[in-house]
Amino acid sequence: MAGRRGARSGRGWDALPPRSSRHPSDEHPPGETPGGERERGNVPARRRRSSPGGYPRGDREGSAQPEQSESELAREICLRQLSVRPRTRAELAKALARKEISEEVIAEVLDRYDEVGIIDDAAFARAWVSSRHHGRGLARRALANELRQHGVDAEVASEALESLDDEDEAATARALVDRKLRTTHGAPEAVFRRLVGMLARKGYPAGVAIRAVKDALAARDAEAAEFADQIDADALADESSDPG
Structure with a gap:
């Protein structure tokens, strides 16, 4: 019995396991941190990530761009x-x-x-006149006003506007009226006033606008043609241009 008790008191089956003398940090391989990163010398890996001098990456002294002139x-x-x-x-x-x-x-x-x-203001003016006349149907007076608003010199603008003549304006005015008549309804007198006003806003002189609308109404139907016959285009144009 004594021998058996002696055996139990020794390193037998029920003996407590010996305490390890190793520190918890020693469980990791030499040169490796708990996160699995290796050390170099005495500097841990996490500390090595910081840039020298404490500056964040890309913000080091001397990396700023020179000031723009x-x-x-x-x-x-x-x-x-x-x-x-x-x-x-x-x-x-x-x-x-x-x-x-x-x-x-x-x-x-x-x-x-x-x-x-x-x-190139001259090239700008030529392109503007061509684009706005053919695209929006603007007359020379409206185009001259737009060029002035863009700061084009009066002489340069005049040269660009020379590409349009009276025949061009008359033809464009008639095309605008014909296109508008397709969707315009009402009494001939009301239609006449509406279309003349439309052309006036696009810069057409009163005489050009009145003649274009009169001719378009004359070709529309019998009622419109009868009304158009009563229109004295020259007299109306003179009234419109009279400042009094």
């Missing part, structure tokens, strides 16, 4: 404006002034753009 900013503004549609020199100058670009830099940048043909 006023000329570079002016060119950038112009290119953004021109990417939307062609602009006149006056439009670009106004856009630069709104951004507080100095007059000296504005003149310098726009002079250079003039030299290389990036801006």
Whole structure:
């Protein structure tokens, strides 16, 4: 019995397992952190991720871009404006002034753009006249007003408007009236006033507008033709142009 008790008191089947003398951190392989990352020297991996000097990546001293010059900013503004549609020199100058670009830099940048043909007011005016006349049916008077609003010089605008003559205006006015008549209904007198007003808003002189509508009504039907016969286009045009 004594021997058996002695056996039990020793390292037998019921003996407590020996306590490990290893530290919990020793359970990981040498040189590896609990997260599975290896160390180099005495610097843990997590600490090595920080940039030298404590700066976040991409924010180190010396990585900032140099400040943009006023000329570079002016060119950038112009290119953004021109990417939307062609602009006149006056439009670009106004856009630069709104951004507080100095007059000296504005003149310098726009002079250079003039030299290389990036801006060309004469070409702008010609394209504008062609597009707005054929696309919207605008007459010379309305086109001249639009070019003035875009800052085109009066002489340059006049040269562009020379591409349209009286015959062009008369033909365009008649085409506009014919197209509008397809969807316009009512008494001939009301239709007449409505269509003459439409042409006037597009810049057509009173004589051109009245004649275009009269001729279109004469070709429409018997009732409209009878009304058209009573219209004295010249007298109405004189009344419209009389300032009194």
